[in-house]
Amino acid sequence: MSANGSHENEYEHYEAVVVGCGPGGAAAAARLAEHGVETLVLERGVEAGAKNVSGGLIYAEDSAPYTIDDLFEGFREAAAERPVTDYRIHNIAGDKVKTYDLTDLHEHDTDWCDAVLRRKMDSWLQRRVHEKTSETGGGVLTNVRVNGLLREDSEGRVRPSEQSSGRSPRDGEIVGVTCDELDPIEADLIVAADGVNSELAREAGLMDWEEPDEWFQGVKAVVDMDPDAVNHRFGIDDDEGVAHLFSGDLFEDVRGGGFLYTNEESLSIGTVFHLDSLVAEQAEPHELLDALLTHPVLAHWTGDGYDEREYAAKLVPDSKKVAHREPYRDRLVLVGDAAGQMQAQGPIIKGMNHAVTAGALAADAFAITRGNADPEAAGRRYAKLLEDSGTMAKLRPKQYDLARTVAERDAVTNVVDGVLESPIGRVALGNPLADRVLERAYNSPLVVSMLPDTRTGYTTVPTVIGEARGKSIRWKNDAEPPSLEERIGDLTYDTDVGNPHIELRDDSAEASGAAVYACPVSAEAFGGGCYRTEQVKTNGDEETVVSLDTQPCVECGTCAIVADTAWEHPRGGKGVEFREG
Amino acid sequence: MLTKGVPDFSEGAVSFDEDGHLERGKTPTVMNPNDAFALEAALQTRVRHGGHVSAMSMGPPGYGDVLREAMESVYADDTYLLSDRELAASDTWATAITVSSGVEKYREEVADVDLVFAGFKTADGETGQTGPQTCWALEWPIVTHVIALDIDPDERRLRAKRLVEGDVDEIETVEAPLPCMVVTDPEFEPTYRKAAHRLTHKELRAETQERAADHDEHLTTWDHVDLNLDPDYIGLDGSPTIVSSVDPIPKAPSEREATMIDPDDGAAMEPVLEELQPFAGGD
Ligand SMILES: Cc1cc2nc3c(=O)[nH]c(=O)nc-3n(C[C@H](O)[C@H](O)[C@H](O)COP(=O)(O)OP(=O)(O)OC[C@H]3O[C@@H](n4cnc5c(N)ncnc54)[C@H](O)[C@@H]3O)c2cc1C
Ligand code: SF4
Numbered sequence: 001m002s003a004n005g006s007h008e009n010e011y012e013h014y015e016a017v018v019v020g021c022g023p024g025g026a027a028a029a030a031r032l033a034e035h036g037v038e039t040l041v042l043e044r045g046v047e048a049g050a051k052n053v054s055g056g057l058i059y060a061e062d063s064a065p066y067t068i069d070d071l072f073e074g075f076r077e078a079a080a081e082r083p084v085t086d087y088r089i090h091n092i093a094g095d096k097v098k099t100y101d102l103t104d105l106h107e108h109d110t111d112w113c114d115a116v117l118r119r120k121m122d123s124w125l126q127r128r129v130h131e132k133t134s135e136t137g138g139g140v141l142t143n144v145r146v147n148g149l150l151r152e153d154s155e156g157r158v159r160p161s162e163q164s165s166g167r168s169p170r171d172g173e174i175v176g177v178t179c180d181e182l183d184p185i186e187a188d189l190i191v192a193a194d195g196v197n198s199e200l201a202r203e204a205g206l207m208d209w210e211e212p213d214e215w216f217q218g219v220k221a222v223v224d225m226d227p228d229a230v231n232h233r234f235g236i237d238d239d240e241g242v243a244h245l246f247s248g249d250l251f252e253d254v255r256g257g258g259f260l261y262t263n264e265e266s267l268s269i270g271t272v273f274h275l276d277s278l279v280a281e282q283a284e285p286h287e288l289l290d291a292l293l294t295h296p297v298l299a300h301w302t303g304d305g306y307d308e309r310e311y312a313a314k315l316v317p318d319s320k321k322v323a324h325r326e327p328y329r330d331r332l333v334l335v336g337d338a339a340g341q342m343q344a345q346g347p348i349i350k351g352m353n354h355a356v357t358a359g360a361l362a363a364d365a366f367a368i369t370r371g372n373a374d375p376e377a378a379g380r381r382y383a384k385l386l387e388d389s390g391t392m393a394k395l396r397p398k399q400y401d402l403a404r405t406v407a408e409r410d411a412v413t414n415v416v417d418g419v420l421e422s423p424i425g426r427v428a429l430g431n432p433l434a435d436r437v438l439e440r441a442y443n444s445p446l447v448v449s450m451l452p453d454t455r456t457g458y459t460t461v462p463t464v465i466g467e468a469r470g471k472s473i474r475w476k477n478d479a480e481p482p483s484l485e486e487r488i489g490d491l492t493y494d495t496d497v498g499n500p501h502i503e504l505r506d507d508s509a510e511a512s513g514a515a516v517y518a519c520p521v522s523a524e525a526f527g528g529g530c531y532r533t534e535q536v537k538t539n540g541d542e543e544t545v546v547s548l549d550t551q552p553c554v555e556c557g558t559c560a561i562v563a564d565t566a567w568e569h570p571r572g573g574k575g576v577e578f579r580e581g
Numbered sequence: 582m583l584t585k586g587v588p589d590f591s592e593g594a595v596s597f598d599e600d601g602h603l604e605r606g607k608t609p610t611v612m613n614p615n616d617a618f619a620l621e622a623a624l625q626t627r628v629r630h631g632g633h634v635s636a637m638s639m640g641p642p643g644y645g646d647v648l649r650e651a652m653e654s655v656y657a658d659d660t661y662l663l664s665d666r667e668l669a670a671s672d673t674w675a676t677a678i679t680v681s682s683g684v685e686k687y688r689e690e691v692a693d694v695d696l697v698f699a700g701f702k703t704a705d706g707e708t709g710q711t712g713p714q715t716c717w718a719l720e721w722p723i724v725t726h727v728i729a730l731d732i733d734p735d736e737r738r739l740r741a742k743r744l745v746e747g748d749v750d751e752i753e754t755v756e757a758p759l760p761c762m763v764v765t766d767p768e769f770e771p772t773y774r775k776a777a778h779r780l781t782h783k784e785l786r787a788e789t790q791e792r793a794a795d796h797d798e799h800l801t802t803w804d805h806v807d808l809n810l811d812p813d814y815i816g817l818d819g820s821p822t823i824v825s826s827v828d829p830i831p832k833a834p835s836e837r838e839a840t841m842i843d844p845d846d847g848a849a850m851e852p853v854l855e856e857l858q859p860f861a862g863g864d
Contacts, residue, residue: 012775040776130783139780183774 011150011158014040014138016366017177017187019146019200021048022118023058023068024336024355025193026125029140030071031363032189033132037370040138040187041129042179044145044569046494049122050577051555052195053220053314055259055270056118057084057243059353060111065389066360067111067353072128079124080114081263082241086234089347089442090297092248093466097297097473098435104443105348106243115241115261115268116352117222118581143181143573146194149203149332150176150184160184161203173375174204174330180571189366189378190332193359196315197557198338199568204329207322207340209560209567213276216256216316216344217558219285219520220270221293221481222580224307227265233301234262245347248462250291254283255458257347258292260301266309266580267302269293272316272349277455278518279562285313285520290481299475306479310580311487313520315557316351319343323395327386328379333362343395345445346457354391361385435469485528488521488552496574500550502559503566509533512546512563519559521552528552531559616700618765620655622730623698625771627656628781630732633692639663639679642802649796656785660796661687665804667812677714682808684719696732696739697721697762716762724757725764729772732759744768746855767847 018029021043032039045051058080060067069075076083087106091098106113130140151172152158160178161171176186177200192200196215201207227238234242246258256273271289278285292298293306317323322340327333335341336355343350365382372378386392438461482490506512515531516522522529530553533544546563554576560567569575627634636651638644641664648660663683688694699715716723729742737759744766745751773779792799805812843849 012777014776040780042776134780134784139783141776141779141783144776144779181774182776182779185776 011176011184011186013176013186014038015187016040016138016189016191016363017042017185018191018193019177020193020195020336020338021045021126021129021140021142022052022122022193022195022336022355023125023352024195024338024341024359025191026122026129027066027068027071027356027359028191028193028335028363029129029138029359030132031066031360032366033129033136033138035363035367035370036136037189037363037366038137039133040185041133041140042144042146042177042182043126043140043142044572045142046573046577047119047123047142048126048140049119049581051575052118052122052581053218053312053578054116054118054352054581055218055220055261055268055272055349056116056352057113057261057349058116058121059113059350061109061353062111063109063390064353064357065385065391066357068356069112071356071360072125075124076112076114079121080116081261082115082236083239084113084115084243084261085236085240086242088243089245089247089462091462091465091470092246092250092295092297093463093470094249095296095472095474096466096470098465098470100439100442102245102347102443105346105445108443108445115243115263117263117266117268119579120581122581141182145180145569145572146177146200147180147568148178149174149190149200150178150186158184158186174332175375188331189362191335191359191362192332192338193335193355194338196317196337196342197560197567197569198334200332201324201327201334201338204332204334206324206327206329206334207338209557211276212279212561213274214318214321214340215275215557215561216272216318217275217278217285217313217518217520217556218270218272218316219289219311219313220268221289221311222263222309223267223269223302224309225266225302230262230265230267236262246292246295246297247347247458248466249459250295251288251459252281252283253455253459254278254281254288255455256288257458258289259347260298269298269302272344274318275315275518275558275561279514282514282517284517284523286311286484286487286523293479293481294477296473296475296477298479299473299477302479303475303477304479306481308482308487308490310578311482311491311554312578312581313554313556313558315561316344316349317342319354319395320397320400323392325392325396326379326383328376328382330375331378333365333379333382335359335362341391341395345394346442350394354395357389357391358386361389361391435465438465484521484523484526488528491552491554492577492579493551494574494577495551496570499571499574500548501555501568501570501575502548502550502553504546504548504563505566506564507545507547509544509546512559512565513544515548515559515563515565516546518562520556521554531563616651617654618767618769619698619700619763620651621771622727622763622765622769623696624655624782624785625773626696626698626730626732628773628778628785630734632695633658635659635661635687635691637661637663637680637683637687639676639683645796645800648800649793652796652799653789653793656789657799658792659799659801662800662802663804663808664802665806667805667810674714677718679805679808679810681715681718682810683803684715686803686808693760695737695759695761697760699762699764713764719762721760721762722757723762723764724755726766727763728752728766728768728770730763730769739763767851 015038016032018025018041021041029039029041087102089100089102126140133139149161151161152175153172178184192198241262244260254273255277258271261268317337317340319340319342324339327339335358341354341358362382365385366378369377369381516533519531522531531548533546535542536545559565623634634655634657636648636657638648644662652660663679724741726744727741731740739757739761742752742754745753
């Protein structure tokens with residue numbers, strides 16, 4: 001008997017299934033519901049936002065076809081923190097700092113821009129999405145993890161994809177999803193809005209998790225501060241906020257930078273680094289974050305009474321390299337981070353806004369092509385809408401492709417860096433005229449989108465600027481960020497005991513050793529994290545092997561790329577639960 | 582059409598009067614924890630098959646709160662309290678007579694009933710008798726120790742997986758015609774593998790929150806006159822069981838091999854209770 005009342009091969013069907021209730025999934029679902037499409041949203045968190053991390057500034061671009069407040073009335077009042085009214089970058093060399101006003105760059109094409117905390121934002125979106133989708137016979141279900149695709153073979157048999165690693169992307173047409181918690185579900189449209197490390201995009205053969213240089217790793221601390229202190233320390237009113245960026249030698253040679261954004265009652269302070277650079281420099285992400293948190297430049301803001309509410313991390317795709325130009329296969333479309341639609345426009349990070357745009361466009365594409373017998377009609381139309389709306393051009397700027405062919409070659413970088421660091425370069429970068437030119441250059445969206453991903457833009461230029469033009473700051477920063485152990489201890493977990501979501505496939509140091517330092521909750525000298533190295537004796541030889549304990553995992557995705565693992569997200573509701581995000 | 586009988590409630594911090602009778606009035610009242618499984622079963626049936634769910638309990642007027650709690654857990658449409666001074670101090674037998682009369686009255690005056698769910702033993706009495714006795718009084722089939730349940734509404738039959746002798750290792754599948762009484766086991770796990778069922782569940786929860794906020798509107802109270810019960814057969818006078826005294830933990834006779842069992846460990850206690858049941862009086 002089947003006490004579940006389930007019958008074989010009689011699957012539930014929804015017109016659309018949206019996987020993930022972040023900004024991309026929320027936008028897709030809301031727009032689908034507006035088109036009258038019966039839409040089911042499946043979210044693996046206990047609540048939307050419980051798994052999500054961003055910096056985060058959400059932009060509403062003048063040129064975008066959809067912004068979040070178009071789709072969700074009252075978003076800014078109910079779900080966002082402070083608007084950004086002051087935007088600066090600090091070029092740092094030792095204790096010297098040169099600050100440029102980046103407001104022009106920030107305001108370019110910007111209707112408005114607010115800081116957000118993802119638990120608050122996404123859970124609010126989830127409630128609105130549930131209201132909207134309930135009206136068309138669907139709704140949002142949390143605690144449900146989609147674990148694969150449902151496919152129909154040439155004989156019309158519908159079954160889950162082979163769960164083996166060697167599956168072929170062409171082993172049948174994608175017609176639905178399979179879940180840990182539910183029976184398989186068929187749908188006319190499947191929206192993979194499941195974020196970075198999308199298991200669906202990978203299973204469909206649209207994205208891979210191979211190259212560290214296609215990703216950034218973001219690490220962030222939310223710091224408690226009462227609203228009056230925020231106002232007082234940053235010289236702002238209740239309805240104002242600041243965004244500060246940090247680059248230069250405080251991160252040594254790791255390519256990336258830091259940020260500080262003001263929320264209503266807290267600060268978001270974090271770092272974003274190129275993953276390949278973290279690996280190459282064998283850097284410890286939490287130490288880089290601490291280098292920022294304890295730098296004199298932050299002394300006035302957080303130097304006394306530093307109180308960390310939450311430590312979090314997540315990978316960020318680099319759209320310049322990975323935004324998929326045809327993010328669809330059969331009835332599946334990819335939206336947001338799942339499709340690599342995360343734009344790093346110089347120091348400005350735009351992922352949430354593009355996820356919103358893409359989600360809404362995917363919904364429109366389905367509505368336009370509804371009833372078309374060709375299963376890829378919606379996908380093709382979606383790709384065209386991304387192109388026609390100018391979204392793809394932002395994600396994959398042409399000028400970047402041109403610039404990078406020359407600039408990212410090591411030889412060129414070394415020569416350019418050599419010149420910049422030479423006395424002549426210093427004079428050139430360091431004179432007052434250069435100062436104005438540089439501030440303008442930083443503020444040019446064209447120039448920043450061209451900046452090659454070498455240390456020139458991230459480290460050399462800011463450091464030289466800092467050194468040559470910066471003023472020394474002698475403030476004392478007494479902040480004592482918590483240890484990794486304390487940070488892990490403060491996080492909330494619902495561990496899926498006996499069912500780890502990551503397995504090490506190769507425990508040799510060559511294959512997986514990078515995870516020991518690149519994992520944001522592991523460290524070479526710390527035994528309590530996810531990854532550690534151990535010396536084992538085999539036949540008299542001593543060998544270093546890597547071991548893994550997934551309990552403290554924050555599901556950032558890093559070891560899916562830098563180590564040899566079988567990597568999945570935990571079952572619905574299991575694993576880490578962020579309260580801030 | 583379903584109903585849920587919630588025949589008895591109490592909490593660990595109980596008080597007894599001089600004669601050793603439970604003083605319900607002085608005891609903080611909560612829903613019988615074992616009824617939670619019955620509620621889950623009723624809820625699962627409702628989510629899958631629709632219908633109307635009522636929660637029924639016998640107890641003093643303060644039991645309204647217990648029924649509100651039951652309403653919140655089972656997403657009941659309405660609740661029924663069988664309450665009367667004459668009903669005080671009923672043992673399982675008298676309770677069963679009263680509850681079955683409540684169910685009969687419900688069928689006559691409110692709606693027909695397909696299923697009655699009851700919990701696995703009450704936390705206070707631990708007799709496990711009220712359910713079966715009620716059922717006997719109703720002359721319905723009963724399925725006990727149920728851990729999974731499936732209803733075929735067209736055939737008007739129920740299929741259940743049940744633990745044989747309460748043993749976790751041995752599971753049998755049984756069928757029964759409706760109407761029927763179902764006594765759930767603490768091992769009962771509701772399963773919602775269909776998205777539609779989870780959405781219904783969510784919708785019912787939202788509706789119930791509103792309803793439970795003014796629970797009194799949905800509560801019907803019946804006394805022994807309403808139930809047409811003779812006072813001689815109910816309450817203390819109608820209770821043949823006499824509990825001489827209550828020991829904290831039943832100890833194993835010393836000449837036998839003793840096994841230590843944590844009395845808070847429901848699963849471990851089950852075999853013990855099962856053994857004791859025949860000696861607990863009532864016949
Ligand atoms: C440190 C940091 C700073 C950042 N700063 C900014 C910034 O300032 N501005 C900006 O715009 N962007 C920023 N980003 C990027 C931004 O967070 C992402 O681009 C954005 O969240 C992408 O949205 P999404 O909807 O595609 O995916 P997500 O927001 O990641 O949402 C995916 C959702 O899918 C769910 N999910 C995943 N897998 C499954 C599954 N199998 N089954 C069911 N549900 C699933 C997840 O729980 C999640 O809710 C930053 C990122 C980081 C890490
Ligand atoms: S174990 Fe892997 S996914 Fe988890 S926190 Fe570490 S690097 Fe990230």
